Amino acid sequence: MKLKPNLLAGAALSAIMALSGTVAAEAKTKLKLSHYLPTVHGIHTDFILPWTEEVTACTGGEVEFEIFPAGTQLGNVARQQEQVMAGVVDIAHGLTGIPRGRFPRTSLIDMPFLSDSSAAATYALWSMLPNELAEEYKGLKVLALHAHNPGVIHTASKKVEKMEDLDGLRIRTPSPAVSEMLSFLGASPQGLPPGEVYENLQRGVLDGTVFPWDPVKSFGLNEVLQYHLEAGVYTVSFFFVMNERSFNRLSPEAQACIDKYSGDALVPKFGDWWNKWDVPGRQEAIDAGHEITTLSEEERNRWREALQPMMQNYLEEVKAAGVDNAEEIYKTMQAKVAEYEASH
Structure with a gap:
């Protein structure tokens, strides 16, 4: 049976729309983000979760996140660095001192009597990243470096x-x-x-x-x-990093959204955050x-x-x-x- 022209056109349009929907669905990227803290901690509630929501909104939903906190398969503090380097996760937040020897330059900020606040130590780390600390982050896009208040x-x-x-x-x-x-x-x-x-x-x-x-x-x-x-x-110091290959696979628009909410826009928040979290x-x-x-x-x-x-x-x-x-x-x-x- 032959289709009438208008029916044929409608079928073609439906096929195109279906294909467009498939392409759009395929264009979405889900990034795995791991950290080692419980979901009640401020790192999760005030930092990680809002950050992912901001990036997702900025990309119009092109980028979404699956978060793996403490207690999940990917939430082991001793494996954050190796997981993000290997691409097992796309983004990780972890301690620079665990396991020992991965970030010896960055971890010098942990020396006694060096800083009196999260804000001061965080400023030192971030301002030194481009030169003194860059060697330790090859293959990674550094989204933030920071430190906690005096222990x-x-x-x-x-x-x-x-x-x-x-x-x-x-x-x-x-x-x-x-x-x-x-x-x-x-x-x-x-x-x-x-x-x-x-x-x-x-x-x-x-x-x-x-x-x-x-x-x-x-x-x-x-x-x-x-x-x-x-x-x-x-x-004690922390890293918030992204696998460089994962970042490079994103569209320029999505990359710009990650940059918008990271680095200089993110780092200055840690001092006030930590003062709040300690109370x-x-x-x-x-x-x-x-x-x-x-x-x-x-x-x-x-x-x-x-x-x-x-x-x-x-x-x-x-x-x-x-x-x-x-x-x-x-x-x-x-x-x-x-x-x-x-x-x-």
């Missing part, structure tokens, strides 16, 4: 006020520099992912941990802690009747003096690992932190 020493059953109180305590550590700091102060550093700290404190395998205040609440740690020393002597964890400890102590200035000076050999040793270790200009990078970090603090 707190949290303990389950022993109050820590001075160096001697740390003697022999098994303290969870997040990075090589912090591990060496704890060792020089007399503690026994234990490398553990954040998600395993609760159980090990509960079982008595750990005596304490170092964290800023924010993960104490998001990981429920106030339930197994009692004492908190606001020492303010270290920070609930600290207040929860107060409400639970915990004892919070601030390191005295006299004791702080003792720690600073005791840690001088540690800082020199750590720089030598980084140099021995192939970073010949470790001391120059460290001095530049000091200068960048001072530059930020002088202008704020």
Whole structure:
């Protein structure tokens, strides 16, 4: 049976529309994004989730995201860097110190007494990315580098006020520099992912941990802690990176949207964010009747003096690992932190 011309035209139009719909559907890109924190943490609620929503809206839905947080197959903190390098995930947010040795230059910001705030440390890292730190991010598009507010020493059953109180305590550590700091102060550093700290404190395998205040609440740690020393002597750094091949496969419009909400537009937010994220964890400890102590200035000076050999040793270790200009990078970090603090 022959089709009438108008029916033929209608059928052709329907076929074209169906094909167009198929092409449009195929043009959509779903990117896998992994991080290691629970979905109640500010990193997820204030940073990762809104960032993905902004990029998706900017692209008109061309780019969508599937997020893998803590507790999922791809949410392992020790595998964030290798997963994004291999393209198992397209974007990852992780700790530069886990596993050890992946970002030795960046991790110098973790050295004790280098910065007093997330904002200052983050500024130093981001301003040094194009030159001093670029070597560590080959094959990756860096969307942000940042650091947390000065860390707190949290303990389950022993109050820590001075160096001697740390003697022999098994303290969870997040990075090589912090591990060496704890060792020089007399503690026994234990490398553990954040998600395993609760159980090990509960079982008595750990005596304490170092964290800023924010993960104490998001990981429920106030339930197994009692004492908190606001020492303010270290920070820890993070990366937010994208596989370069994944980025290059996107349309120019989608690439522009990712750029719009990353880098210089994103990095300055971390200081205020971290100030906000720290409040609930600290207040929860107060409400639970915990004892919070601030390191005295006299004791702080003792720690600073005791840690001088540690800082020199750590720089030598980084140099021995192939970073010949470790001391120059460290001095530049000091200068960048001072530059930020002088202008704020």
